Amino acid sequence: MTLADLVGQGKVAAVIDLQFGDTGKGKLTEMLSERFDVVARATGGNNAGHTIVHNGNEIVLHSVPCSIVHDSEGKVSIIGNGCVISPDDFVDEINALRNAGYSTDNLFVSTKANVIMPYHIARDRAHNASQKNKGIGSTGRGIGPCYADKVARRGVRVEDFLDRDALYARVAKAVRFYPDVYGDVGERKAREIAFDIVEKTERSREVLARYAAETIEKVHEFLRRGKKVLIEGAQGLLLDVEFGTYPYVTSSSPSVNGAASGVGLPARAIDFVLGVVKFPYQTRVGGGPMPTELGGARSREWCANPENNCERELREFGVEFERGPRGQVIYDRFHERINELKNSEDEFEQGVGIRLAGSEYGATTGRPRRVGWTDALAVRYAAMLNSPDAIVLTKTDVLAFAREFRVGYAYATPTERAIQRFDPSPRFLESARPIYKTYEGFERIDLLGNGEQELPDSLKLAVKELSDFVRTPIVAISVGKERDKVVCLRECRGK
Numbered sequence: 001m002t003l004a005d006l007v008g009q010g011k012v013a014a015v016i017d018l019q020f021g022d023t024g025k026g027k028l029t030e031m032l033s034e035r036f037d038v039v040a041r042a043t044g045g046n047n048a049g050h051t052i053v054h055n056g057n058e059i060v061l062h063s064v065p066c067s068i069v070h071d072s073e074g075k076v077s078i079i080g081n082g083c084v085i086s087p088d089d090f091v092d093e094i095n096a097l098r099n100a101g102y103s104t105d106n107l108f109v110s111t112k113a114n115v116i117m118p119y120h121i122a123r124d125r126a127h128n129a130s131q132k133n134k135g136i137g138s139t140g141r142g143i144g145p146c147y148a149d150k151v152a153r154r155g156v157r158v159e160d161f162l163d164r165d166a167l168y169a170r171v172a173k174a175v176r177f178y179p180d181v182y183g184d185v186g187e188r189k190a191r192e193i194a195f196d197i198v199e200k201t202e203r204s205r206e207v208l209a210r211y212a213a214e215t216i217e218k219v220h221e222f223l224r225r226g227k228k229v230l231i232e233g234a235q236g237l238l239l240d241v242e243f244g245t246y247p248y249v250t251s252s253s254p255s256v257n258g259a260a261s262g263v264g265l266p267a268r269a270i271d272f273v274l275g276v277v278k279f280p281y282q283t284r285v286g287g288g289p290m291p292t293e294l295g296g297a298r299s300r301e302w303c304a305n306p307e308n309n310c311e312r313e314l315r316e317f318g319v320e321f322e323r324g325p326r327g328q329v330i331y332d333r334f335h336e337r338i339n340e341l342k343n344s345e346d347e348f349e350q351g352v353g354i355r356l357a358g359s360e361y362g363a364t365t366g367r368p369r370r371v372g373w374t375d376a377l378a379v380r381y382a383a384m385l386n387s388p389d390a391i392v393l394t395k396t397d398v399l400a401f402a403r404e405f406r407v408g409y410a411y412a413t414p415t416e417r418a419i420q421r422f423d424p425s426p427r428f429l430e431s432a433r434p435i436y437k438t439y440e441g442f443e444r445i446d447l448l449g450n451g452e453q454e455l456p457d458s459l460k461l462a463v464k465e466l467s468d469f470v471r472t473p474i475v476a477i478s479v480g481k482e483r484d485k486v487v488c489l490r491e492c493r494g495k
């Protein structure tokens with residue numbers, strides 16, 4: 001049985017990230033979408049960056065589900081009611097897809113999704129985008145303020161956005177709640193500002209109108225007709241506004257609960273949950289605690305500096321690179337110098353080596369992602385809240401050529417020598433020191449089609465121990481960007 005067969009047993013399945021996002025859900029969703037008729041995004045907006053490789057092209061999607069590359073085959077893609085949508089960026093994303101030859105005829109955007117307005121972006125950039133001085137380090141896309149307005153009942157839904165008069169009335173009210181952006185304006189001035197904002201939406205309203213639909217009704221109708229629905233999670237459980245490392249979180253709920261409500265389904269409708277875990281390292285972008293971070297505060301500060309990016313790291317740490325046709329940097333992920341960094345005595349440098357090998361730079365912002373060893377306690381906590389039927393490990397190939405790797409199985413705290421409890425509160429995590437189990441490293445994983453046998457023994461042992469610890473079967477390991485770079489384990493094949 002393949003991974004797609006396994007997950008495809010569900011009528012409604014969800015792919016949920018059990019860490020801080022960026023675990024490679026995009027590739028998995030695209031792969032799995034072959035067994036589903038409808039693929040839906042349920043939460044978040046263009047803060048996400050889902051990278052997939054399709055027909056040799058690398059595509060980064062922000063709001064549109066990864067199934068869009070199969071639109072011409074009749075696959076339906078939905079941006080659900082729980083999402084927030086940035087009209088101008090949506091238009092750009094659609095244009096980029098169409099220019100690359102993809103059709104978008106079967107894409108629908110929920111009329112109930114909330115719209116990110118310019119004042120949301122302005123406030124987000126002014127207050128949350130910096131991760132210096134313990135800031136959240138948001139993606140600066142207006143996500144937080146948009147969800148805040150939704151909860152405060154002054155949000156603009158897609159259905160309001162498409163109705164010029166309703167939009168004008170909503171915006172004229174809303175801008176008075178943004179003195180930090182527009183000053184302390186009276187009613188008349190507020191109307192002028194609203195007029196200006198609405199004027200600039202002509203083009204995006206026209207485009208969005210083509211895709212807007214009552215998607216809640218549609219999803220239920222599809223299910224009644226026996227169609228299968230896959231929900232593509234965004235971000236990760238540890239960034240969940242309810243369960244994550246609050247306040248260092250996004251403003252939506254990337255849990256299985258959020259996945260259901262974000263497409264208009266009852267929670268019990270989801271009958272297969274696939275958890276995704278980057279292993280044996282994990283990443284975090286933006287501020288907030290991560291006890292296993294390699295290089296601790298130094299790494300955190302380095303990654304918070306907006307001047308640091310992939311190119312800067314390549315130069316600074318002496319890795320040769322070239323430039324591609326679009327000006328992008330191209331380098332060998334297993335360059336000798338990168339392998340050397342992974343094996344450095346200095347943990348900060350180990351983190352840099354892993355970051356370069358895994359191209360761990362924000363798909364949306366280009367920021368270096370903070371790197372640490374996989375925290376099994378955090379994964380177990382995330383699994384407790386999402387009850388995954390199975391877990392897939394991703395990006396394991398990145399650790400090739402490291403002499404050893406580690407997995408955190410306990411914490412030492414100021415009051416206890418070793419505990420196996422996870423509390424997402426920053427107060428707890430900031431003072432928790434991880435206790436690791438160390439495993440022997442491995443060389444490059446070259447798949448010849450023999451499956452599990454091709455995995456190094458130390459990796460197999462680590463996978464088994466993680467699976468036992470999290471009490472969830474680990475069914476596959478992804479070891480590269482391409483679709484065929486997935487090793488199905490006995491737990492998957494045996495089902």
Ligand code: IMP
Nearest residue numbers: 021047048137138139143249250285286
């Ligand atoms: P926001 O979602 O832009 O408000 O950002 C809030 C926090 O979530 C910041 O720490 C971001 O770096 C993080 N975040 C948001 N979206 C993603 C994502 O897709 N991957 C990883 N981190 C994310």
